[in-house]
Amino acid sequence: MTLPIASVPNGTVSSAKGFSAGGVFAGIKTPGPGKLDIGLLVSDQPCTVAGTFSQNSIVSPTVTLDRERVGVDKRVRAVIVNSGCANTAVGEHGLLDAKEMTEIAAEHLGIDVEQTLVSSTGVIGVEIPMALMREFIPKIEVAEDGGGDFANAILTTDRRTKEIAVSFDVDGVTHTVGGVSKGSGMIHPNMATMLAYVTTDANVDPAFLQATLSAAVKLSFNQIDVDGDQSTNDTVLLLANGAAGGAEISGGDDASTAFSEAVHQVCEHLAIEIARDGEGSTTLIEVTVEGAHSDDDALKASRECASSLLVKTAVYGRDPNWGRIFMAIGKSEIPLDESKIDTFVNDIQIVADGKGISYNIQSVVSALGGDVVRLRVALNVGDGYGRAWGCDLTEEYVVFNSAYTT
Amino acid sequence: MTLPIASVPNGTVSSAKGFSAGGVFAGIKTPGPGKLDIGLLVSDQPCTVAGTFSQNSIVSPTVTLDRERVGVDKRVRAVIVNSGCANTAVGEHGLLDAKEMTEIAAEHLGIDVEQTLVSSTGVIGVEIPMALMREFIPKIEVAEDGGGDFANAILTTDRRTKEIAVSFDVDGVTHTVGGVSKGSGMIHPNMATMLAYVTTDANVDPAFLQATLSAAVKLSFNQIDVDGDQSTNDTVLLLANGAAGGAEISGGDDASTAFSEAVHQVCEHLAIEIARDGEGSTTLIEVTVEGAHSDDDALKASRECASSLLVKTAVYGRDPNWGRIFMAIGKSEIPLDESKIDTFVNDIQIVADGKGISYNIQSVVSALGGDVVRLRVALNVGDGYGRAWGCDLTEEYVVFNSAYTT
Numbered sequence: 001m002t003l004p005i006a007s008v009p010n011g012t013v014s015s016a017k018g019f020s021a022g023g024v025f026a027g028i029k030t031p032g033p034g035k036l037d038i039g040l041l042v043s044d045q046p047c048t049v050a051g052t053f054s055q056n057s058i059v060s061p062t063v064t065l066d067r068e069r070v071g072v073d074k075r076v077r078a079v080i081v082n083s084g085c086a087n088t089a090v091g092e093h094g095l096l097d098a099k100e101m102t103e104i105a106a107e108h109l110g111i112d113v114e115q116t117l118v119s120s121t122g123v124i125g126v127e128i129p130m131a132l133m134r135e136f137i138p139k140i141e142v143a144e145d146g147g148g149d150f151a152n153a154i155l156t157t158d159r160r161t162k163e164i165a166v167s168f169d170v171d172g173v174t175h176t177v178g179g180v181s182k183g184s185g186m187i188h189p190n191m192a193t194m195l196a197y198v199t200t201d202a203n204v205d206p207a208f209l210q211a212t213l214s215a216a217v218k219l220s221f222n223q224i225d226v227d228g229d230q231s232t233n234d235t236v237l238l239l240a241n242g243a244a245g246g247a248e249i250s251g252g253d254d255a256s257t258a259f260s261e262a263v264h265q266v267c268e269h270l271a272i273e274i275a276r277d278g279e280g281s282t283t284l285i286e287v288t289v290e291g292a293h294s295d296d297d298a299l300k301a302s303r304e305c306a307s308s309l310l311v312k313t314a315v316y317g318r319d320p321n322w323g324r325i326f327m328a329i330g331k332s333e334i335p336l337d338e339s340k341i342d343t344f345v346n347d348i349q350i351v352a353d354g355k356g357i358s359y360n361i362q363s364v365v366s367a368l369g370g371d372v373v374r375l376r377v378a379l380n381v382g383d384g385y386g387r388a389w390g391c392d393l394t395e396e397y398v399v400f401n402s403a404y405t406t
Numbered sequence: 407m408t409l410p411i412a413s414v415p416n417g418t419v420s421s422a423k424g425f426s427a428g429g430v431f432a433g434i435k436t437p438g439p440g441k442l443d444i445g446l447l448v449s450d451q452p453c454t455v456a457g458t459f460s461q462n463s464i465v466s467p468t469v470t471l472d473r474e475r476v477g478v479d480k481r482v483r484a485v486i487v488n489s490g491c492a493n494t495a496v497g498e499h500g501l502l503d504a505k506e507m508t509e510i511a512a513e514h515l516g517i518d519v520e521q522t523l524v525s526s527t528g529v530i531g532v533e534i535p536m537a538l539m540r541e542f543i544p545k546i547e548v549a550e551d552g553g554g555d556f557a558n559a560i561l562t563t564d565r566r567t568k569e570i571a572v573s574f575d576v577d578g579v580t581h582t583v584g585g586v587s588k589g590s591g592m593i594h595p596n597m598a599t600m601l602a603y604v605t606t607d608a609n610v611d612p613a614f615l616q617a618t619l620s621a622a623v624k625l626s627f628n629q630i631d632v633d634g635d636q637s638t639n640d641t642v643l644l645l646a647n648g649a650a651g652g653a654e655i656s657g658g659d660d661a662s663t664a665f666s667e668a669v670h671q672v673c674e675h676l677a678i679e680i681a682r683d684g685e686g687s688t689t690l691i692e693v694t695v696e697g698a699h700s701d702d703d704a705l706k707a708s709r710e711c712a713s714s715l716l717v718k719t720a721v722y723g724r725d726p727n728w729g730r731i732f733m734a735i736g737k738s739e740i741p742l743d744e745s746k747i748d749t750f751v752n753d754i755q756i757v758a759d760g761k762g763i764s765y766n767i768q769s770v771v772s773a774l775g776g777d778v779v780r781l782r783v784a785l786n787v788g789d790g791y792g793r794a795w796g797c798d799l800t801e802e803y804v805v806f807n808s809a810y811t812t
Contacts, residue, residue: 055739056733056736056737057738057740057741057742057744058732058735058736058742059736086729088732089729089760089761089762091745091760092745123729124729125728125732125757125762231733232732232733313804314808316808317808322531323492323494323495323529323530323531324530326464326494326530326531326638327637329463329464330465330638331463332463334463335463336463336464338463339497351531355495355496356495356531356532394804394808395801395804395805397804398719398799398800398801398803399801402719402720402723402725
């Protein structure tokens with residue numbers, strides 16, 4: 001039996017029971033109305049924890065530290081996050097400073113430092129202003145309705161906060177999964193980091209928690225490869241505190257299926273919001289590849305298409321140039337049969353059996369001007385299915401990313 | 407003993423003995439002063455032949471046909487090339503048309519059709535105008551000094567032709583290697599194809615010829631991944647006709663070493679010219695990675711850096727933002743030790759031991775404004791060495807690639 005999953009109105013990362021959050025403005029970023037730059041997320045009881053991190057050869061010491069403190073035998077209470085400074089490529093001081101950030105937060109909350117995680121996002125190569133950390137972290141007041149402040153505090157040049165929560169009932173017990181992310185999907189002057197935090201009051205076996213997160217990240221955050229550049233600080237964390245009071249979720253039953261689907265929905269929403277907020281972008285591009293030999297083939301091909309500069313500029317120019325789509329799909333080097341490919345823009349077919357057909361051009365040009373453009377490529381050689389998201393590439397993007405001159 | 411390699415003044419693809427070339431304007435492209443759109447390259451005797459082709463899942467039938475006609479047991483006399491239409495994704499007609507192009511050229515030259523290769527570059531998804539092929543290919547007059555016309559005929563939106571020749575002497579016999587390429591390194595409205603043809607009058611064993619070309623392509627054309635988009639039509643061919651009258655070159659002696667180096671020099675020049683001619687670009691970016699664990703690591707890391715949009719926009723903005731260089735190098739996921747990295751812009755050091763140092767910012771900003779920017783990253787963990795080339799990313803690029811609206 002499939003358990004229905006409901007949206008939680010005004011859901012945030014602190015919507016799940018037992019989670020509180022808050023933020024403060026310390027002056028790491030330039031001031032602005034309502035601006036915050038340190039966020040704190042805390043659970044009133046220890047959480048099982050799962051994480052996925054940047055695969056870059058150079059990572060922030062915050063990633064190094066979190067990797068040590070995340071695992072099936074670890075428990076976590078809190079996450080402290082600053083924006084405006086990445087604490088990356090600063091020498092040995094970086095790890096000392098990351099540790100001290102967790103010490104300050106742990107002392108402030110009265111919890112174990114080993115159960116405290118940390119993230120930083122912002123300029124690479126600049127030491128983190130620890131004096132501000134020491135002064136302002138203890139001033140953060142966390143509250144059950146503080147998820148919005150946390151969402152605000154982790155932003156860099158994002159145009160808006162990215163939050164969601166969903167819930168499902170198991171034997172009369174409501175389980176909630178909430179989440180928050182930051183990242184504007186494309187390049188920033190000094191920061192391209194993607195951060196996301198997902199919380200749940202479900203009681204989840206740690207190994208199942210990690211498997212669930214890894215599966216969800218594969219279909220969401222890993223499918224928004226919008227500029228091919230991978231940050232040194234990318235982090236996704238999933239914390240489960242069991243505060244809902246339900247039975248343990250460990251796979252193999254309806255509750256586990258519902259939990260996995262809820263985590264997937266939250267991650268997908270948070271990932272799409274990052275792609276939608278791409279620097280200088282005007283349009284979200286959703287690419288669906290269906291009928292591939294495998295899901296992995298479809299995921300790969302859709303990702304290549306969504307991240308192709310040729311496709312991005314074609315969408316920006318409202319150019320139904322399906323040759324670019326073919327090139328980008330083929331660039332994935334997956335097996336396919338060119339003569340079987342059908343292609344659609346917002347459900348309007350423009351290619352049949354591998355060849356362009358005579359379609360109403362104006363209707364496709366109009367479709368390409370919408371807030372969301374859906375490109376669908378049917379390979380018709382199997383059952384593999386995958387989606388990916390990107391955004392268009394505009395002059396504004398280049399202006400923004402080159403205008404910053406030392 | 408290393409044999410010296412000399413530059414051939416005004417060298418072209420027909421500089422090597424026994425090669426002739428020519429071009430004609432057939433009206434596939436829009437007319438313009440001096441514009442040509444079909445080129446023909448021919449050797450007066452059969453050539454051993456080597457080739458490398460696009461790895462895209464979707465390739466032009468010209469690539470399919472050339473793959474059949476290139477191999478250690480094959481001989482080749484001529485190559486017919488058109489610009490303005492890619493002859494790709496047009497259904498079964500594509501292969502028939504590609505074959506007919508070689509038939510027309512072979513009949514015109516009085517040679518074997520199986521010894522005739524073909525390339526097309528231009529719009530994908532549009533059938534090639536065979537009526538123009540039938541009318542104009544027979545009008546092409548080839549000549550020993552026709553290399554320039556061939557170079558002109560294969561251009562799409564390139565801003566200039568790309569040609570070179572070098573020579574070396576073995577026992578009093580002068581051997582020449584010439585070449586031509588097209589491609590502007592970044593995205594074009596409908597065409598992103600990279601084509602290159604290298605010719606030599608050396609007498610070269612076919613297996614050694616292929617090994618030499620593959621090695622040269624690895625260090626040249628494969629290191630200018632300027633936008634991550636791989637054309638359906640990419641082709642590099644190397645033809646050796648033995649007209650110089652020298653002994654066979656098959657590896658293991660000074661003549662073979664000189665030949666390999668000559669092919670490498672020609673390929674590197676032709677590849678760099680493509681990167682320099684990148685759409686909307688103002689600056690050639692050369693990235694050198696040294697001190698990696700292996701050459702392959704260094705090649706991979708330099709390529710990631712040269713193709714990073716973060717690095718491209720930083721150079722355009724004259725921003726000595728070495729955090730972006732770190733991110734891009736690390737994105738290659740090669741093993742390295744962050745604390746050992748030194749980084750230089752045009753030989754001015756900006757990072758030592760993984761940390762930014764206090765350098766004269768104005769001198770680096772000035773360096774970033776030059777025609778060529780050299781980024782050098784010393785990893786200091788081994789002897790691995792590699793270089794890659796790209797160009798800056800400008801608003802002009804986005805304008806050009808999005809302005810084309812159906």
